[in-house]
Amino acid sequence: MNAGIAQLQMQFRDYTISLYQQGFLDDQFTELKKLQDDGSPDFVAEVLLLFFEDCVKLIGNMARALDKSTGTVDFSQVGASVHQLKGSSSSVGAKRVKGLCVTFKEYCEAQNYEGCVRCLQQVDIEYKTLKTKLQDMFNLEKQIVQAGGVVPQVDID
């Protein structure tokens, strides 16, 4: 039993580190985790939920705004959404999404339609990937907790 927990913990740690190493997450996520304490046990999950909801909403907005069939492309609206998304992603530490948003924003300012569409697709893929990855991580966490273990603090350095 103990060995199982230890193994789970090991797995969790490795997985988390891999997420950092692959650039999905950054320090801000660590900070976020630090904010979670007994007073707000599901803080990270809540924030992430908000974030992904935001993503869905904003990507939907942008897709609509970039849809040429409805008429002209409203770059300013896209820009606003990207800005929001960038803010959100930097707050949760979604590094890749954030990086994409920066590029996206540049394209948007340059009114590069092709670039925008490409970025939008990438962002869409990226946040979904992140979501599954984090889902996995939370599942692991849950397993550890269920097994009666303590979720280890992962030191990224």
Added chain:
Amino acid sequence: MSLLHVLGFGVKIGNFFWMLCCWFVSWFVDGGIEDKSSLLAGSVGDPEKTKMTTMKKKNKMWFWNRISSSGLKIPSFSYQFPGSVKFNKTFWRNVVIGWIVFWVLVSIWTLWYFSSHAMEKRKETLASMCDERARMLQDQFNVSMNHIQAMSILISTFHHGKFPSAIDQRTFSEYTDRTSFERPLTSGVAYAVRVLHSEREEFERQQGWTIRRMDSHEQNPAHKDDYDPEALEPSPVQEEYAPVIFAQDTVSHVVSLDMLSGKEDRENVLRARSSGKGVLTAPFPLIKTNRLGVILTFAVYKRDLPSNATPKERIEATNGYLGGVFDIESLVENLLHQLASKQTILVNVYDTTNSSQPISMYGSNVSADGLERVSPLIFGDPFRNHEMRCRFKQKPPWPVLPMMISLGMLVIALLIAHIIHATANRIIKVQEDCDKMELLKKKAEAADVAKSQFLATVSHEIRTPMNGVLGMLHMLMDTELDVTQLDYVRTAQASGKALVSLINEVLDQAKIESGKLELEEVRFDLRGILDDVLSLFSAKSQQKGVELAVYISDRVPEMLIGDPGRFRQILTNLMGNSIKFTEKGHIFVTVNLVEELLESIDGETASSSESTLSGLLVADRQKSWKNFKAFSSSNGHRSFASSPPDINLIVSVEDTGVGIPLEAQSRIFTPFMQVGPSISRTHGGTGIGLSISKCLAGLMKGEIGFSSTPKVGSTFTFTAVFSNGMQPTERKSDPQNNNQPIFSEFRGMKAVVVDHRPARAQVSWYHFQRLGIRVEVVSCVEQALRYMKTGTGTVNMILIEQEIWNREADAFIKKLHKDPLVQSPKLVLLAKSVDSSIDALSTGIDPPIVIVKPLRASMLAATLQRGLGIGNRETPQHKGPPALILRNLLHGRKILIVDDNNVNLRVAAGALKKYGADVVCSESGIKAISLLKPPHEFDACFMDIQMPEMDGFEATRKIRDMEEEMNKKIKNGEALIVENGNKSSWHLPVLAMTADVIQATHEECLKCGMDGYVSKPFEAEQLYREVSRFFNSPSDTES
């Protein structure tokens, strides 16, 4: 006389010309400038119209006043001119053309006027000459006529009245010859007697010749030269005859001719006897001479007739006829010869009895100019009319003078036109240039703006990635690295930091250049700032072994009001330079009041090497401010008058570095100028720092100067004006009481400084007395010991310079052993650098406390506290990690977070909650405003800047407005001071949350009333820095 006339006319013209000029100028000044709207709008090409409107507007009086005074106004009008009127090229061309046309007309008129005058003159001359001649001719004719009449009386008396006759042909001819001078115009006289047919025979017999007729030779005028009287036929039978019986010798050939037989003569004779007056024939060729002549005939009567006798009576009473021959041609010639100027004038005499066919009596038909004068000649015969026609022989001369005058006028007018034209052209050109300049200026300004923007943008763009680089490097340094790697990373980070500071400098320079740099006005602690700057350079100075020291005069107030950041910047620049170029010796910063220096300046003697901080020679400090305006007034009476609230600081940074080469000293404050190209390579830097410092000093109403001696060192001095930040009550109290409460534990302590260098001792004294420690300065150890023995009160510390300690430590320790003091004081060593061999010496006594210079209050306090083992009360609180302090600061605070981004909101809220704050969230600025309407219970607000609908700036502005309103109400007593606090005024700390940390954004934040900004996501340290500015720790507020 004509010259006088011309002169008068010239004066007249000149006057007219002047008036015209005046009028033109006045109209120009008036119409061209004051009424420019009408001028430009209505009638650019029609100056006349404008002139009229202008004229109408002003009354006549004004106009004349204007003319008389406009001459004086000309110079001034050129001043009011620029900018007031847009010059129109066509308008001015029209003016010039109009002017020229006008003057051409004027000059033509002048020419005409003069020539007509001359003509008139000529006419008058001609008339007077002609009349004169006519009168003379007439007079002489009359004289002749009178004489002939007198002769007729003579004949009537002596020929007919006497019997036998007293006159015969011989007597007559002799008499007439001798009296011919009496008849200047007659060539001869003859007397014909009236003979009726019945008396013919007897008469012929008596005379001895027959009466002959004269027709034949009248019909034969060709043979005038071979005139033969004998060839004439005897007169045919007539009713009566008038044969000539007496004749003057000149006309003796007419004797015996019947006068009635000649056509002209007969008519003459008949007319003469019926009228009883002298009668003239028409001119006709005379007998024999065949010259043109006129015969005057008088009738001789038998008795005196009454003047009203009828013609019939006269005919009956007729006895004979006396005729005088006038050879007009020769006579007139003679007459004219008597008068001068025959050459200039041409005279013709005509018989105009038949006015349609005048008979020329004298003069050739030479054609001359059209000018002709006709004078009537009255020869006493009413039946015949004569006239004299005179003409000039020469054509009138060219009117040179009028031509010259008009030409001259024209030339002057043309010159003036040229001047006007040139002026107008020049003005237009200048205007065009001005416009061009304006355009260029605008362009340049635009370029400047663009430059600033570019600089700002580029700097920002560079800074953002640089921050990334620096952050990454920072993180990299925390990873496991070997020594070489660590060194590389450190170098990279240092370079990055240098780059960022360089960018900041460039930004500063750009800002100063565009005049956008504004100084803050906040209270600050000058000593604290100097301590900060000192600590900044302490590592470097220790590493180099250069002594770094600060001395601030007592008279400088604790708190000043000004821009600490910029003051610090100047200081950092100067000290940075000093430390860069100083390898040994010292860097000494002194801060004094200007007044203080002025008082002591005269007493100060030239510095010897011993009196400086490190014992090395320094550049003369006084020289560095000798060019300051504040000092430059004459000796003794310096006009440095400072208003009481102003604090005039003078700050010197003295070093013992390489100095500045003489040739480079002049360009030291020029941006981007360095001593030489090699300097930037060996020492780095942009050369912009001093230039910025100079600008900043200028902004602080101060000056900057330096004096430098190569190989000895440099001293930079600057002045700055601040306001006193002390309350008047605070100022009066003992300066030692003003020291920060942290150092209160040292109050009342006593220390002895052992130092033989007064300058250095003074620095030590300054720093220790700041802590509240009373300090006595002695020059050597012996003295110190003596003082301790004799002095009153206990001495807590002996402060010994490392230099002295190294020299005298053994002796000192020995002495101390030999003669132990009652309460052994703590030994404190003042060391230049950490690496010193103190430990080896410290045997037998308590290891001395080592204080590594530069001395600064906080460090001093900490070291002493540690060394003396006192006052640990406050340290933990301040030395704890920021998170802990943050917790203290934020615990229980009610904070509003405004962000449109849910995720951000949640994260920020989480972060603040973690520090124990009571967080309220708001998704929009509008909602935030409604929440923050005073009175409310919030302690702070974190505001996102970029939000839809209402951004952070605007929201803050609105909040500030509301607060102000509330404050006003409180002031007026309208609103009660609310329950939740003893707030007398509302000012909620509002902090911006922003992802980009641009300087411009920061400024924008401050401008709209925000108190600071924190970057997103929150960093504990930054958050602490910002928050601590507003919140005192809870314990503070409670106490």
